[in-house]
Amino acid sequence: MERLKSAVPAELRRAVGEGTAADLPFTTSRLLSFLEGLPLFHLVIGELTDPELALCRKDKGRAAELKGKGNECFSKREFEQALGFYSQALRYLPISSDGKDAGLIATLYVNRASTMHKLGLLEECIRDCDRAISVSPNYAKAWYRKGMVNASLKNYKSAINDLEVALSMEVTSSGKSNITQELKLILQKHQNVNQVGASSSDCTDAGFPHTVQQHEVILECVSTPNKGRGMMSPNDISPASLIHAEDPLAAIIMKSCRDTHCHYCFSEAPTDVVFCPSCTIPIYCSNRCQDKAVGQISGNQNTHLESNKNLVDIAKLSVTSTRCKTLDSKQNAEHKHECGGAHWSAVLPSDIVLAGRIMAQYIDKQLLAGKRSTISGPNLDLVHHYDQDSPASKFESHMYAIVLLSCVQSYYKSGISWAEDSLSQLVLLICQIKVNSIAIVHMKSMDGGKALTVDKRFSGSSGAVMCSVEQVRVAQAIYKSSSFFNHSCQPNVHAYFHLRTLVLRSTEYIKAGTPIELSYGPQAGEIDLPERQKSLRENYYFSCGCSSCSVLNLSDLVMNSFRCPQNNCLGAVSELTFNKCKENFVRVSMGESHVCSLSLPDISRFDGDMVKVGKLFFKTDAILNIDPGFCLSCRSRLDLSSSVAMSDRAISKINRLKELPSLDHAPEFLIAEALRSLEQIKKFRHPYSKALAQAQDTIAEAFAKVGDQEQARKHCKASIEILEKLYHTKHIIIAHELIKLVSIELSMGDSASAAASFAQAEAIFSLYYGPDVKKIFPYVDVLRRNVGERYIG
């Protein structure tokens, strides 16, 4: 791509970079005619679309080689390694639609199933047996393995069915006698237990998709004064209401998660992953996700099943690939058009592949509607900021649009004629993706509670739970309707994800007609005003006009501020400059650059702290300038640079605790030094500053780990008190901190306090996640049981 870009003459690059959205038909066609005359361009497109050149192509020889390595490891009882090789073999094995290699596929699934049986992965093993049976229903070994695993799971009735089918299919006499023996043993066990057999099913599939409760909030897209269109409701909305739930128009996995997460639902991939039948890139957690992403896999599967209908009936077969077929699978097949071993989707940036997916979806719809001629690009009617883009970025969007259209055209081959504006539309689509796409974030503990750790010593006698919540950015997606929600740094709606579904829930009472706004990332309390403005300008091309960025608030005054040198003054000393040019209006700047203008808050709704922190704003009507380093309450002067240096030094000493490989054995001298540094921070930083909250939190964690729970509680509470000032008492960040406090109180044996802290945390979780909290934070349930047992006990 870089070679191609540098082949474009400077004059043409400049013309493209200086053009506006209105010039797109001209700039795109000029660049296209130049590239079409360039051999290098055809070479690049050839490399990107020729399956023979693609690194991600299937390779039967490699699959056979990997299978051999798997067998070798299996025979040496190196099961973990064998599992890896079998999975890799399945990744490389081509799956032809005529069922030519069905035998090899089935063998690989059964080999992987046997390995997983050895490793105790029983559910996964059954799923692989089902997969083998779905491609080769007469395969005795698959039925046998499934029967044996069902027996291990004590599903004796199913096990007997499976082994009877295996027996009827087995051709060798030694095989038959082996199955007969096993069958006898299982029949005996069945008689003893008299258990009703329950056939195991593809549990990953069964739980899909998450159903979100119906919501009845009426939403309207309206025009707003400074933010374009926005959302509101004509009705009042109570807190914790489900506002909106939506599946993406298109989504793409992050490169960092390609080998660890399902490329369709984005959950953590299980051991028995399945692969794309046509290329080696995507992995899926289940046949259902594979089917959704790729479309129908193998035309022969149903035929196999039909011809063996009796046997299938005998065993009450639950085969995922047939069960999961859905009517809309063709339309939703967002990976399908990239397949066939083509290379482009593996190498182009995610945003561009996302544009390709939306484009392909649009073309499929047009073709389905019988429209073959003059296909243009999709016009999503979403906002874009093309004219504000830098010249380099405009040129890049042009280049990618041309390359992408050529790749998509190569998939659809002939028979479609493209409208003249298709390239311009594609450039705009790329820009719309920049402004409107959302990162799908999963909580690590959402994936089966893997982040849940029980620390014996920390947890006290009956095991309280220490939980660490890690957010993982798993994918990037476009949600069409959700794109009309504007941003606020103090949102009244919380956004989270169920697999690929975006869910929005109100976190406060929203009066009819009030803008309903979510956060695109930056939030008041988390980062300060200049940083929020910068981040939103750079990432979304707008100057934020939300309530937190247009009205002076406590959080922004104190977050990064210093302590007034006067002992009894709570005034904040800031690094910003404030100019109060007229009553109720303050200009904020940082150095030479203007940050924004703020109005003063309604005096009747004052938080008492606000006056103490910035008395000057409210005291006088006069024009007033407050320079950096002067107290906002009493105008005392602070030597800002030495305060910055001293507090930074103290912060870095405390952070040494975090750099230890484990806090479990934090040396005493380091903790003593951290406590001295904490006193320094208190001396220089404002009592409500973020730096102080973080220092308290780090020290609390260190004390908790070395077993001094009394001190841990003291510092944890101090941190929460500050965070309540910076955010608000019902912010989700407070709930996460309270969970830490609950763990500490449980280890101290103070069940009553733990129960009270837990109730406070749970109320916040319910506000933000409603009934979904159980799915997203499984540890909350565990902790509730723990707290309940101890409190009652």
Ligand SMILES: C[S@@+](CC[C@H](N)C(=O)[O-])C[C@H]1O[C@@H](n2cnc3c(N)ncnc32)[C@H](O)[C@@H]1O
């Ligand atoms: C995802 S769109 C939201 C819907 C958009 N207002 C529309 O008319 O389609 C994001 C764009 O909306 C505008 N916007 C959203 N939140 C804003 C805010 N707090 N202040 C100013 N503009 C905002 C910006 O133009 C931003 O690039």
